[in-house]
Amino acid sequence: MHRIVLLLLVSYFVADGFACTSAVISGRITPDGRPLLWKNRDTDYLENSVKFFKGTKFSFIGIVNNGMKHKMEVWIGTNSAGFSIMNTQSYNLIKNVKDDDDPGPSNGSILYKALGVCATVADFRHFLDTIPKPSGIEANIGVIDAQGGAAMFEVSYYKYVFYNANSLEDAPNGYIARTNFSFSGDKDEGAGYVRYATEDKALSSVAISKDITPHWIFSNLSRSFVNSQLGIDLRCGNFNVPVSSGWFVDQDFIPRNITSCSVVVQGVKKGENPDLTVMWTVLGYPPVSIAFPIWLKEAQLLLPSLYKYPIGSKVTPFGAKVDALKEKVFAFHQGSGTNKYFNWELLYNKMNTGIIQRLDPIEEKIVENAGYYIDRWRDKNRINSNELQKLYDELSEYVIEQYHSLFGI
Numbered sequence: 179m180h181r182i183v184l185l186l187l188v189s190y191f192v193a194d195g196f197a198c199t200s201a202v203i204s205g206r207i208t209p210d211g212r213p214l215l216w217k218n219r220d221t222d223y224l225e226n227s228v229k230f231f232k233g234t235k236f237s238f239i240g241i242v243n244n245g246m247k248h249k250m251e252v253w254i255g256t257n258s259a260g261f262s263i264m265n266t267q268s269y270n271l272i273k274n275v276k277d278d279d280d281p282g283p284s285n286g287s288i289l290y291k292a293l294g295v296c297a298t299v300a301d302f303r304h305f306l307d308t309i310p311k312p313s314g315i316e317a318n319i320g321v322i323d324a325q326g327g328a329a330m331f332e333v334s335y336y337k338y339v340f341y342n343a344n345s346l347e348d349a350p351n352g353y354i355a356r357t358n359f360s361f362s363g364d365k366d367e368g369a370g371y372v373r374y375a376t377e378d379k380a381l382s383s384v385a386i387s388k389d390i391t392p393h394w395i396f397s398n399l400s401r402s403f404v405n406s407q408l409g410i411d412l413r414c415g416n417f418n419v420p421v422s423s424g425w426f427v428d429q430d431f432i433p434r435n436i437t438s439c440s441v442v443v444q445g446v447k448k449g450e451n452p453d454l455t456v457m458w459t460v461l462g463y464p465p466v467s468i469a470f471p472i473w474l475k476e477a478q479l480l481l482p483s484l485y486k487y488p489i490g491s492k493v494t495p496f497g498a499k500v501d502a503l504k505e506k507v508f509a510f511h512q513g514s515g516t517n518k519y520f521n522w523e524l525l526y527n528k529m530n531t532g533i534i535q536r537l538d539p540i541e542e543k544i545v546e547n548a549g550y551y552i553d554r555w556r557d558k559n560r561i562n563s564n565e566l567q568k569l570y571d572e573l574s575e576y577v578i579e580q581y582h583s584l585f586g587i
Contacts (some may be wrong), residue, residue: 180206198266198359199373199399199432202320204328205447207352213322213343215443216395217254217264218464220436227487228459228495230477233294234256239457239461240293241439244487244494247504252293253285254441258474259297260324262443262453263289265317266370270363271334271429272316284314299327303340311336322445328556332360351385372430375406392442392469393545394456395586399438400464401534403434403522412522422556424523426512433464435517440464451559458551461485462500465525466507466533468541470496470573471548475561482570484577493527496577499581533585539579544573 196209197333198221219226225244231237231252241253252262272281286313288309296302302321315542319331328343339362348354355377358369380398384390403412409428410417418424428435440460444453447572457472472485484496493501510519526532551569555561581587 186463197369197436199357199370199379200264200266200320201320201353201355201381201399202322202328202330202343203348203381203390205326205355206344209388211324211447213328213447214390214392214395215262215264215320215322215328216252217266218398218400218432218440218482219253219438220434221253222436223574224438224462225435225493225497226438226461227497228457228461228472228485229487230474230481230494231294232478235295236261236293236572237474237477238293239472239474239481240289241459242487244492244497246487250290252290253286254443254457255289255293255301256443256455256457256474257293257296258452260435260446260455261293261296261298261301261321262323262445262455262457263292263296263302263319263321264441264443265289265319267358268316268332268356268363268368269317269410271332273364280334282314282316283360284444285317288315289314289319296321298323298325299329302331306331306333306338306494311486318360320354320356320543322443322449323515324450324455326448330354330356331360334363349392351382352375353381353385353390355381359421366565367522368396369492371409372405373432376402376404376430376432379406380404387490392444392456393478393541395442396440396460396464396541400460402538403526404432405430411529413526417522418511418527419523423526424521424527425519426507426522428518428520433454434521435463435504437463439446440467442469448555451561453561454552454555454559456548459485461494462497463504463507466503467496467500468537468577470577471552471569472552473561473565473566476563478565479489480570481561482574499587503585506531529561540584541563544576547573547576 192350200220205211205213223243236257240259242251315333330341332339343349357374359372443457444456
């Protein structure tokens with residue numbers, strides 16, 4: 179009886195505990211030739227922030243759990259060499275794991291260590307070759323670098339399998355998508371097959387036209403309400419009032435109630451200054467949040483306070499606003515298990531007044547305003563610190579004003 183209960187708990191943990199959606203996208207299928215690294219993070223640690231670190235060889239910024247319970251862990255980040263890395267937990271690489279073992283206990287610490295010492299995809303491959311075994315890793319780890327490198331590693335305790343996103347053999351469509359299973363692992367084991375099918379179909383539909391940008395990813399993946407197994411897209415209108423109640427069940431969509439953030443690292447072309455790498459960050463539940471560009475440049479001084487963890491508080495200033503909106507979306511609390519129901523009508527509706535619909539032009543404005551500076555800096559191949567401070571101030575003020583104006587928070 180005890181074992182049955184434990185297995186049920188493990189099953190629930192696998193489904194809802196650490197389940198992410200991700201992609202490594204080669205520069206050969208982006209409009210500007212720059213690679214992208216995307217992660218939608220699902221976790222039990224819902225309060226996240228951006229933090230600066232001084233590594234062994236390279237400085238870096240990354241997404242961390244607020245309070246830093248595990249101080250040497252990062253879940254997606256980029257360093258001063260232009261090397262960027264993320265992971266998704268895999269659940270079909272390690273065999274004969276004890277029921278009470280924590281799957282992939284070293285995943286976050288490996289990303290932290292790699293950001294401090296690696297400059298290229300090749301460096302990370304060497305890093306994996308030389309770290310002590312068993313590594314404590316069970317993950318799909320995506321990386322990009324400032325030389326145009328883009329790759330996915332399926333990593334277990336003793337070995338890994340390498341997939342090159344720039345290779346026609348490994349990535350015929352120019353991208354490598356992963357959720358919570360590995361192709362080199364046990365067939366039909368693991369998790370996230372429905373989410374994988376959703377993202378793979380979406381990415382393949384635009385790979386040929388080279389229309390994949392950070393904003394496209396946030397709009398079409400991070401805030402996707404397609405369930406590929408059911409063959410539905412909630413945006414079709416059949417799930418809104420008056421056709422339905424406007425409520426739906428949170429099951430196998432890419433954004434979920436356990437999503438803590440969505441991040442796209444936009445890399446640089448070979449020969450460009452690695453400082454130009456942008457970490458576009460959607461903090462909190464993506465459907466009620468917006469993207470904000472963050473750079474490593476002088477992050478120890480200039481990192482926007484909206485996205486930093488304030489000592490003495492559980493949540494960042496911007497995270498508090500996102501959480502307030504999310505609570506309205508998941509507002510049904512009558513009995514156990516009701517956290518699975520969400521108010522789709524509040525997020526998206528036929529009157530065009532849903533939270534997603536109201537925030538989309540706000541995010542477009544942020545992309546437009548940031549784009550002006552990004553183009554200037556790319557032309558000069560360097561970031562002007564005064565302009566960066568000005569941009570952060572302008573965008574932060576704009577975000578605060580818009581959330582207050584639209585939602586009173």
